[in-house]
Amino acid sequence: xxxxxKRGKELGGGIAPxxxxxxxxxxxxxxxxxxxxxxxxxxxxxxxxxxxxxxLVFAEDESACMCKKKPRQLKIKEEKVVEEVVEExx
Numbered sequence: 001x002x003x004x005x006k007r008g009k010e011l012g013g014g015i016a017p018x019x020x021x022x023x024x025x026x027x028x029x030x031x032x033x034x035x036x037x038x039x040x041x042x043x044x045x046x047x048x049x050x051x052x053x054x055x056l057v058f059a060e061d062e063s064a065c066m067c068k069k070k071p072r073q074l075k076i077k078e079e080k081v082v083e084e085v086v087e088e089x090x
Contacts, residue, residue, distance in 0.1 A: 014039055015047075022076060023048040023056045043067050050074065 015037065027035035035056075036049040044064045046047040048056040055073045062075070 019058065024078070026050065026056060026074065026076065032061075045073070 020037075023037075024035050027033050027048075028030045030051075033051060036052060038047050038049070040048045043066045044061040045067065046055055047061075050056050053072060055071055057073045057075050059075065
């Protein structure tokens with residue numbers, strides 16, 4: 001798909017375009033993959049969701065996590081993606 005945000009305004013100004021693009025590329029690797037963005041997440045680690053059941057988590061956001069139970073996550077670390085399945089989201 002050739003869609004790319006042209007300006008920060010298209011993302012609401014609350015998300016860095018680089019961060020968005022890394023999540024978008026990860027989420028849409030698979031056919032029919034999708035990305036859900038929560039602009040007001042209860043925890044910084046729950047802002048980006050891939051295919052509705054996996055959170056995409058950046059290393060810098062992990063230290064600010066306030067979750068008692070860790071949901072299913074893909075951790076994004078400098079161009080590398082590490083999968084850590086803790087619990088399915090119901």
